[in-house]
Amino acid sequence: MIVAGCDIGSTTAKAVLMEDNNILAKILFPIENGPRESAILLFEKIKEQTGIPPEKIDMVCGTGYGDKNIPYAKIMESEIVCHAKGALYLNSNIRTIIDIGGQDAKVSRIDEYGNIERYLYNDKCASGTGRFLEIVADVLDVSITELEKLHKNATKEIKLSNQCVVFVESEVISLLNNGEEAENIVKGMHMALASRVASMAFSIGVVSEIAFTGGVAQNKGMVYSLEKVLKTKLFVHEDCQVMGALGAAIIAKERAL
Ligand code: ADP
Numbered sequence: 001m002i003v004a005g006c007d008i009g010s011t012t013a014k015a016v017l018m019e020d021n022n023i024l025a026k027i028l029f030p031i032e033n034g035p036r037e038s039a040i041l042l043f044e045k046i047k048e049q050t051g052i053p054p055e056k057i058d059m060v061c062g063t064g065y066g067d068k069n070i071p072y073a074k075i076m077e078s079e080i081v082c083h084a085k086g087a088l089y090l091n092s093n094i095r096t097i098i099d100i101g102g103q104d105a106k107v108s109r110i111d112e113y114g115n116i117e118r119y120l121y122n123d124k125c126a127s128g129t130g131r132f133l134e135i136v137a138d139v140l141d142v143s144i145t146e147l148e149k150l151h152k153n154a155t156k157e158i159k160l161s162n163q164c165v166v167f168v169e170s171e172v173i174s175l176l177n178n179g180e181e182a183e184n185i186v187k188g189m190h191m192a193l194a195s196r197v198a199s200m201a202f203s204i205g206v207v208s209e210i211a212f213t214g215g216v217a218q219n220k221g222m223v224y225s226l227e228k229v230l231k232t233k234l235f236v237h238e239d240c241q242v243m244g245a246l247g248a249a250i251i252a253k254e255r256a257l
Pocket residue numbers: 008009010011012013064100101102103104129130131134144145147213214215216218219241
């Protein structure tokens with residue numbers, strides 16, 4: 001049986017195509033022309049990579065902010081459920097999931113079957129999301145992928161006093177004007193974001209093992225900072241950003257049976 005999970009997020013489109021337990025394709029690209037066009041493009045890319053047209057896919061599960069735009073999706077599931085499904089599939093010991101995406105952050109606690117016991121969601125305040133990192137990266141004139149290198153070269157951590165993205169831009173500019181190093185500002189920024197997301201996790205109760213998912217988990221500086229605040233090692237898979245699409249593909253398989 002061939003199944004697909006498609007995740008139309010706020011900043012990136014993702015898909016995972018599976019045949020039985022084998023992953024046939026993983027697709028990820030930034031959303032540029034709107035959610036509908038991106039969803040259509042996901043299926044074009046699946047066909048390009050595997051030769052499998054949408055009609056040959058037995059079941060498609062959609063998830064994410066733009067899930068209503070996904071053609072061929074017979075079922076939809078929340079991102080929280082999908083990330084949990086994906087993380088548990090890769091590591092059966094996972095009981096807490098921390099997902100930081102482009103415009104939101106979510107924490108959830110699950111039982112051994114993947115049922116959601118508690119969760120918390122922040123899409124109101126950008127300071128607790130990947131957007132915060134993007135704003136600081138813009139001010140420092142570096143790409144989002146360079147942040148972890150800067151963090152690694154830091155000699156100290158500068159505490160940012162502003163929690164709000166509206167003010168952080170001017171704070172970073174004045175820190176630079178005062179001669180502070182970009183490396184140390186980045187380390188402080190990672191710690192600020194990690195502390196905000198960790199406080200969400202603490203409020204629902206953190207149970208080991210913890211998976212860190214979403215695009216922001218690609219950033220090793222953020223992994224280091226979250227591990228420091230949570231005082232524990234995190235499970236971070238190379239597929240952290242497509243975790244929701246992977247979970248959706250597994251749900252598609254379960255529902256198709
Ligand atoms: P969404 O589903 O909301 O689109 P994602 O989980 O795809 O979110 O994550 C997108 C976020 O991940 C963006 O804020 C982006 O800046 C961040 N991101 C992606 N890759 C990296 C990376 N290599 N280093 C740091 N941040 C990254």
